[in-house]
Amino acid sequence: MSKLEYMHDLVEGLKKDGVYRELPINYGPCANRIMLNHKEVINLSSNNYLGLATHPRVKQKAIEAVEKYGAGTGSVRTIVGNQDLLEELEELLAKFKEEEAVVCFQSGLNCNIGTIQAIVQKGDLIVSDALNHASIIDGTRLSKADKTVYKHSDMEDLERVLKENRDTYKNVLIITDGVFSMDGDLANLLEIVRLANKYDCLTYVDDAHGSGVLGRSGRGTVDHFGLHGQIDFIVGTLSKAIGVVGGYVATKKIVKEWLLHRARPLLFSTALPPAAIGATIESVKMLMESEEYTKKLWDNARYFKAKMKELGFDIGHSATPITPVMIGNEAKTMEFSRELLKAGVFVSGIVFPTVPIGTGRLRVMISAMHTKEDLDNALEAFATVGKKMQII
Numbered sequence: 554m555s556k557l558e559y560m561h562d563l564v565e566g567l568k569k570d571g572v573y574r575e576l577p578i579n580y581g582p583c584a585n586r587i588m589l590n591h592k593e594v595i596n597l598s599s600n601n602y603l604g605l606a607t608h609p610r611v612k613q614k615a616i617e618a619v620e621k622y623g624a625g626t627g628s629v630r631t632i633v634g635n636q637d638l639l640e641e642l643e644e645l646l647a648k649f650k651e652e653e654a655v656v657c658f659q660s661g662l663n664c665n666i667g668t669i670q671a672i673v674q675k676g677d678l679i680v681s682d683a684l685n686h687a688s689i690i691d692g693t694r695l696s697k698a699d700k701t702v703y704k705h706s707d708m709e710d711l712e713r714v715l716k717e718n719r720d721t722y723k724n725v726l727i728i729t730d731g732v733f734s735m736d737g738d739l740a741n742l743l744e745i746v747r748l749a750n751k752y753d754c755l756t757y758v759d760d761a762h763g764s765g766v767l768g769r770s771g772r773g774t775v776d777h778f779g780l781h782g783q784i785d786f787i788v789g790t791l792s793k794a795i796g797v798v799g800g801y802v803a804t805k806k807i808v809k810e811w812l813l814h815r816a817r818p819l820l821f822s823t824a825l826p827p828a829a830i831g832a833t834i835e836s837v838k839m840l841m842e843s844e845e846y847t848k849k850l851w852d853n854a855r856y857f858k859a860k861m862k863e864l865g866f867d868i869g870h871s872a873t874p875i876t877p878v879m880i881g882n883e884a885k886t887m888e889f890s891r892e893l894l895k896a897g898v899f900v901s902g903i904v905f906p907t908v909p910i911g912t913g914r915l916r917v918m919i920s921a922m923h924t925k926e927d928l929d930n931a932l933e934a935f936a937t938v939g940k941k942m943q944i945i
């Protein structure tokens with residue numbers, strides 16, 4: 554018997570549960586229409602909110618960075634991987650976020666894993682929203698601090714947890730997503746900051762879906778709520794609205810000094826490549842120059858949501874361009890997604906265990922790159938499939 558027999562059993566298990574899948578292949582760039590498995594479809598499933606992943610200005614700066622700095626950095630940041638281009642990006646991001654300092658990581662996931670682990674120790678407590686992103690959960694698991702969870706966005710439950718635990722610990726860190734990615738709802742940051750002040754806690758907001766989307770020119774959820782200077786750690790990603798790859802934490806200078814010594818992804822994993830840094834600098838500059846991109850995103854989102862409501866779909870309570878189309882039953886959700894694909898529209902179905910059982914939905918990701926024709930074609934497909942499957 555092969556030593557890997559257990560692996561066959563595991564994969565068989567996936568198949569039996571009906572959750573085994575093949576990865577779709579995109580034969581081209583992440584644009585409004587993509588060549589998915591060689592078929593052109595409208596792309597309603599990317600995080601490229603502003604279309605910057607394929608913007609000529611952004612691509613040009615990636616090319617120039619490769620010409621000047623090469624393809625790779627050759628080392629972790631603490632040895633020779635800390636190119637001046639990366640220092641420039643961190644300064645620019647700090648200015649954009651209106652915070653003292655920024656530390657960049659290779660991805661948003663990396664940033665959470667490296668930062669959470671470094672900023673709390675044994676004797677501290679992490680208090681986490683029940684629906685926080687997987688990378689927060691992983692960062693929390695790696696930390697030596699104790700952990701506890703409060704009910705999703707339930708501020709009474711958060712206060713109960715703080716009341717019961719505050720005196721037992723040295724530092725207490727409240728962590729929340731800024732925008733929750735499955736429903737598009739916002740964290741109640743005003744109340745979280747009030748409670749953090751009342752109970753003397755640190756605050757940490759992962760704004761991966763808020764950066765480039767909410768606030769002035771996409772400065773994020775903290776800007777949206779007018780809370781500059783009141784959140785201790787603001788995490789953002791460069792992989793979604795910014796259109797490239799990478800993650801960062803905006804914070805105080807003293808935190809940056811500590812992270813440069815203790816954040817393990819900076820110590821043990823090679824620095825971001827020049828192409829990504831050059832491209833990101835341009836994306837951020839474009840956001841600082843103009844609200845054109847965020848405005849187009851929101852115009853598209855408002856248009857699509859209004860039409861979906863008119864058609865009679867339940868689109869949840871999103872406060873962002875993330876548009877969940879609630880179907881409920883898991884099998885029906887996946888069937889809806891397959892039918893849309895046949896009609897030339899790609900929207901991924903999201904079901905248990907990613908979301909609670911019975912709350913299957915299609916998650917439509919609207920972007921500034923969509924034309925009115927894209928949106929109208931997609932709406933037509935939704936209407937046809939929705940009627941055929943008796944959802945509307």
Ligand SMILES: *Cc1c(COP(=O)(O)O)cnc(C)c1O
Nearest residue numbers: 660661662686759761790792799
């Ligand atoms: C997408 C996401 C991340 C991961 O960002 P990457 O840059 O893709 O690694 C982290 N946190 C949240 C809340 C996210 O939605």
